Amino acid sequence: MMSAPRLLIADRAPTRFGVRLALQGAVSICGEASSAEEAIRLAKRTQPDVCLVGWEIPGGGAAAVRGVTRAAPGARVIVLADDAGADAMLDAVRLGAVGFVHSGLSPEQLQKVIAAVVAHEAVLPRSMVLDLLLELRSAGAEVDGLTGREAQVLGLLRRGHSTATIARRLDIAPVTVRRHISELVRKFGVVDRSELVSAAV
Numbered sequence: 351m352m353s354a355p356r357l358l359i360a361d362r363a364p365t366r367f368g369v370r371l372a373l374q375g376a377v378s379i380c381g382e383a384s385s386a387e388e389a390i391r392l393a394k395r396t397q398p399d400v401c402l403v404g405w406e407i408p409g410g411g412a413a414a415v416r417g418v419t420r421a422a423p424g425a426r427v428i429v430l431a432d433d434a435g436a437d438a439m440l441d442a443v444r445l446g447a448v449g450f451v452h453s454g455l456s457p458e459q460l461q462k463v464i465a466a467v468v469a470h471e472a473v474l475p476r477s478m479v480l481d482l483l484l485e486l487r488s489a490g491a492e493v494d495g496l497t498g499r500e501a502q503v504l505g506l507l508r509r510g511h512s513t514a515t516i517a518r519r520l521d522i523a524p525v526t527v528r529r530h531i532s533e534l535v536r537k538f539g540v541v542d543r544s545e546l547v548s549a550a551v
Contacts, residue, residue, distance in 0.1 A: 355468050356380040358396060360389035360414055361404030361430060365453060369402060372457035377464065385409045390417035397422050400464055404453065405431040405438060412441055419446030426467040436481040436509050439474065443482065449473040481505050495537055503530040507547055 354376060359366045360383040370379065380396040383389035386409030393401060401418050405411035415427055428449030429442045439450045449467050463473050474482065484505035496504065506516045513531070517524040531543055538549045
């Protein structure tokens with residue numbers, strides 16, 4: 351019989367309490383942290399199998415994920431987010447998280463998420479999977495007719511970013527962003543930017 355996974359909970363007090371109740375008997379809680387700094391320190395000391403990190407934790411969810419994955423390389427990090435979009439998910443995945451879920455999951459759903467990551471599966475909202483695929487494309491060569499940069503611009507467009515914001519995030523000129531958008535409009539066979547976003551979905 352397999353032993354229960356050892357879990358580190360890093361979040362605000364109300365969430366930690368709810369997680370304890372939801373997972374009672376399903377996991378072995380090896381520590382609780384109320385800040386990113388404390389989460390990193392406990393992760394290093396306890397080396398948990400799974401770490402639940404609240405994205406809104408004091409000190410920052412990004413810092414907590416980065417630090418925990420470095421301090422405990424074997425830990426599978428799941429981010430609990432109150433109301434975060436694809437940008438937060440992508441940041442979490444880049445930093446080492448293998449799960450990104452809403453903090454309001456039912457006890458049964460949370461248990462399934464932990465079981466999935468213990469079984470070496472990733473758990474992400476279905477609505478964000480395309481954003482992750484587009485982000486992955488941006489790191490490589492042309493895929494399905496889109497260059498890496500075009501895929502990156504398209505992903506940011508889908509998340510509602512303006513030309514100026516896209517330029518700032520990608521560290522390119524706004525005119526370059528507009529050129530990529532024009533090429534995407536041509537490749538998708540649509541009329542304008544709004545139709546492009548709808549077609550990409």
